[in-house]
Ligand SMILES: NC(=O)C1=CN([C@@H]2O[C@H](COP(=O)(O)OP(=O)(O)OC[C@H]3O[C@@H](n4cnc5c(N)ncnc54)[C@H](OP(=O)(O)O)[C@@H]3O)[C@@H](O)[C@H]2O)C=CC1
């Protein structure tokens with residue numbers, strides 16, 4: 315299939331996924347029922363569309379702070395149940411799992427409440443505002459025997475895993491330097507967006523920066539040792555109290571074990587060319603090795619389109635595109651989004667099966683730790699921790 319036809323057919327199916335035959339019609343166990351906290355913009359891509367083709371999932375309920383908003387969202391997306399508050403949704407006995415796509419600062423409170431109520435949680439990235447909160451969420455999940463996953467969806471896609479397999483396979487020798495870049499044009503998010511609100515856990519390092527940090531750690535199979543350099547461009551906040559606290563762009567360099575270095579850039583407001591022409595988004599990872607390099611175009615949303623360019627120092631350049639796993643035993647379709655692969659793994663974990671890939675507690679904690687370190691080094695300070703105190707007082711010293 316030519317790549318243009320492949321692209322069109324993939325995108326069509328991403329937006330019009332074939333419906334799985336209902337589990338109840340088939341007489342098997344009832345599907346895992348998800349409730350969504352908030353009528354979030356990301357929910358259709360991250361959960362609602364992927365759920366259509368998953369036999370074992372039902373998006374059963376949504377809650378919003380305003381019932382009318384939840385009702386409109388439910389109508390639009392065919393969600394049967396509506397709740398007028400997050401508390402109500404979490405207390406719903408028919409909900410098995412919560413999808414938490416709230417602003418970062420609210421991740422902790424509502425994940426703790428959901429876990430306390432016995433629900434599994436698919437939690438948007440970054441896990442929380444602080445390492446301390448992240449630790450508390452995982453401790454509670456473990457105590458309750460529940461699944462908690464930080465939604466680094468790109469890690470579940472075969473293209474991402476193919477890049478890692480090339481690196482681990484040794485074809486290019488040892489990794490020497492990793493560069494990860496995520497930039498979007500300045501018109502993409504309004505000045506009022508949650509991403510620029512310090513009190514809600516905003517900032518470029520928290521938002522796209524968390525992926526660039528995660529990818530450095532994943533492709534190097536290690537954590538940084540130290541920060542070599544950090545710089546940022548401050549967001550001119552609408553709120554006087556946020557002045558100087560929110561990074562609209564951030565760049566940080568690291569030293570890693572075995573003489574590896576790395577550099578990340580996250581820019582939520584990439585300046586226009588000549589002041590008027592919006593720049594194209596960049597979502598790239600470059601891994602330089604002793605014996606060549608790999609360049610990944612669109613490492614974050616490879617399901618839409620990507621290229622993996624492998625340049626061995628003494629060999630021919632080749633381009634790979636990987637939409638499904640080679641191993642026939644592993645599930646997937648060319649049109650499965652990163653989020654669909656992620657949902658497969660989440661359900662497998664809940665059902666006690668072995669997921670194809672996973673983001674462990676240690677992985678999530680290390681990512682949050684380095685986000686905090688970058689913020690501290692940049693002089694911006696860590697994002698404000700939640701005022702919510704869980705009754706088992708994990709957070710009280
Ligand atoms: N995995 C991915 O690809 C992506 C992940 N994300 C992550 O998902 C989360 C949400 O992002 P996104 O969907 O863009 O965000 P939205 O701006 O759509 O906000 C999400 C929800 O937050 C709720 N909310 C609760 N309190 C507040 C408040 N004080 N101010 C504003 N909103 C509030 C709103 O719910 P209500 O409906 O109740 O009013 C809103 O629907 C973030 O953590 C972000 O990092 C975002 C984009 C992509």
Ligand SMILES: O=C1OC[C@@H](O)[C@H](O)[C@H]1O
Nearest residue numbers: 439498509521522582614
């Ligand atoms: O998770 C995300 O992925 C895509 C970005 O545009 C967005 O800001 C971020 O929240």
